[in-house]
Amino acid sequence: MKLSIQKSIYKTLALATAGILISSSCSEDWLEPKPLSFYAPENTYNEASGLWGAMVACERNLRHEVTGDGPPILTEHIFSEVAVEGTTDKSGPAQDLNLLITPDANLNSTNTNRIGWYWYEGFKGIKYANVVVSRIDDPTDYESEAERNHILGTAYFHRAMRYYRLTQQFGDVPLILEEITQPKLDFYSTDREVILRKMKEDLEWAEEWVPAEMDRGRVPKGAVQHLLTKVNLALGEFDDAIASASRLIDGGNHALMTERFGATGNDDSKNIIWDLHRPENKSLNENREAILMVMDRIDTDGNSGGMTSMRQGVPFWGNNINTPNGNKGTSDKNNIAIDQVTEFGRGIGRLRGTWYHQSMIWDDDKDLRHAPGNWMDMEDLVYNNPGINGSDNYYGQNLEFRNADNIVLVSDTIRSWFSWPHYKLYIPDPQRTQPQGGHSDWYIFRLAETYLLRAEAYYWKDDLAKAAADVNAVRTRAKCDPYTAADINIGTILDERARELYYEEPRKTELTRMSYLFAKTGKTAYNGKSYNEESFSENNFFYDRIMEKTDYYNKGVFTKHGDTYTMSPYHVLWPIPANAINSNTQGQINQNKGYAGFENNVPVLTTIEEPTE
Incomplete structure (x- = not known):
């Protein structure tokens, strides 16, 4: 199907299934009669290709989490221990969380945060999938039952x-299991475990029917198994999590990449970690570690501006840094004698790695992920401002943080001085004179994470030897010494995730999932504390972990603009956007504890009313 037709299908989907959860305003123009479109649902979804078009919409929306300026994935990292919001020249970015993260705040902006994006785009993806689920038996051109079930299984996955x-x-959150064909104002929140159990049921069915081999960008069986493992973990069903992860790891279709490969495989100055994250290598058939990808190419119709990963996650090194002689030391121009911007990008320091991510987790000097060339420290850059060439003897020399008098040479240490994973964030950007991070396919699921998920399941079962073996599969690939069983706790697993999955994993999602499990099981964490579900919003592992590891929220750090970094235990859950609650006039979407509106909550639904035929 051509992309132009896909666009028309997207528009049809938006019209056919509009509901209050995905609308920011209401009008009565839907009452006006309109001519029947060629792309009306009854014409579009009577063929299998029409249902696949809805799946293309789901795939497209996955891409938007990691592309464009201020992509939503940053918010997932900022609400964790690996990074903070580094924009320091204005109020509004997610720094003073106690003040700024409220239900009626701007929750969907590159200048604030993208919490609202996850709410509305999450339900958009559900909408597109539900179109397929509800209309799965409309087409009359299926080649076989297997084709019909493959499409349905893919919809269940999304x-x-x-x-x-x-x-x-x-x-x-509200549980919606069927296509919405008219305005609906009576949503109610459903217990999260009830929702997850239904998703588990669907994924177990989908695993049988989704093929193991699919084109890159489409959903293969391995993606179903990987997601099923996460759902099993979220439910506390650890044996099932081990089983689903093992079916993926041992299935023969995927394997950790341990040998050099791809277009960069013969570059002796690089290593396997570099190969794994090169744009030209990610979607190669020989890259068996890739499970689920989003596709982003320069010539993609309706492309989203590229990854911008260098703009987001690289320091604002082109400004705020002086030489020891007091002169402006750096320049992010590309038409100068020492061009650093082409390789490292024009960073603005929006995603500012914490000391935990920069230093605390690196416990082995042999780690390829932290090796010169893959990892960048500020001292690896040089003073390159052409205005000081010939007048300042530090021109061309490596950057220094302090001068001989112990005076800090950086006027904004939050935004302009920190280390970063160059191998992960470096995306060539030929379309911009000051590169920000160009177009690249991106990992959504990768087998390295599957190993770490299985390691976590073994941890919850106190099988620390097997947990160590799975962590070590990832760790030794990076040339680190292996852990022993005695080394393993949830902290070492989180550390390995931070080393391996920075700017890939939804860090806040996974940290909250683990926090729910500590509350559900009562298991004592490595910090000596235990938790319970009754006081989850006041006392949880999420908050304690961030306070333990971060060097911002727990020390009263403030920005150049004067905003103080704050966080509270209730941030373990994000606020439901006020508009979603207020517009739902005939039902009740509950607000999370700690936010205004919680006092209006009603008991959540604990049973599922299956869609009617």
Whole structure:
């Protein structure tokens, strides 16, 4: 199907299934009669290709989490221990969370945060998937039952993926299992475990019917198994999590990449970690580690501006840094004698790695992920401002943080001085004179994470030897010494995730999922504390972990603009956007504890009313 036709299908989907959860305003123009479109649902979905078009819409929306300026994935990292919001020249970015993260705040802007994006786009993905689920028997051109079930299984995957994320980001949310064909104002929140159990049921069915081999960008069986493992973990069903992860790891279709490969495989100055994250290598058939990808190419119709990963996650090194002689030391121009911007990008320091991510987790000097060339420290850059060439003897020399008098040479240490994973964020950007991070396919699921998920399941079962073996599969690939069973706790697993999955994993989602499990099981964490579900919003592992590891929220750090970094335990769950609650006039979407509106909550639904035929 051509992309132009796909665009028309997107428009049809938006019209056919508009509901209050995905609208920011209401009007009565839907009452006006309109001519029947060629792309009306009854014409579009009577063929299998029309239903696949709805799946293309789901795939497209996955891409938007990691592309464009201020992509939503940053918010997932900022609400964790690995990074903070580094924009320091204005109020509004997610720094003073106690003040700024409220239900009626701007929750969907590159200048604030993208919490609202996850809410509305999550339900958009559910909408597209539900179109397929509700209309699965409309087409008359299926070649076989297997084709019909493959499409349905793919829809189940996309719906389950959105609900997995929403239930870890927001907790109890409305459960919608069928296409909405007219305005609806009576949604109610459903218990998150009820939702997850339904998603597990759907994924177990989908696993049988989704093929193991699919084109890159489409959903293969391995993606279903990977997501099922996450859902099993979220439910506390650890044996099932081990089983689903093992079916993927041992299935023969995927394997960790341990040998050099791809277009960069013969570059002796690089290593396997570099190969794994090169844009030209990610979607190669020989890259067996890739499970689920989003596709982003320069010539893609309706492309979203590229990854911008260098703009987001690289320091604002082109400004705020002086030489020891007091002169402006750096320049992010590309038409100068020492061009650093082409390789490292024009960073603005929006995603500012914490000391935990920069230093605390690196416990082995041999780690390829932290090796020169893959990892960048500020001292690896040089003073390159052409205005000081010939007048300042530090021109061309490596950057220094302090001068001989112990005076800090950086006027904004939050935004302009920190280390970063160059191998992960470097995306060539030929379309911009000051590169920000160009177009690249991106990992959504990768087998390295599957190993770490299985390791976590073994941890919850106190089988620390097997947990260590799975962590070590990832760790030794990076040339680190292996851990022993005695080394393993949830902290070492989180550390390995931070080393391996920075700017890939939805960090807040996974940290909240683990926090729910500590509350559900009562298991004592490595910090000596235990937790319970009754006081989840006041006392949880999420908050304690961030306070333990971060060097911002726990120390009263303030920005150049004067905003102080704050966080509270209730941030373990994000606020439900006020508009979603207020517009739902005939029902009740509950608000999370700690936010205004919580006092209006009603008991959540604990049973599922199956869609009617």
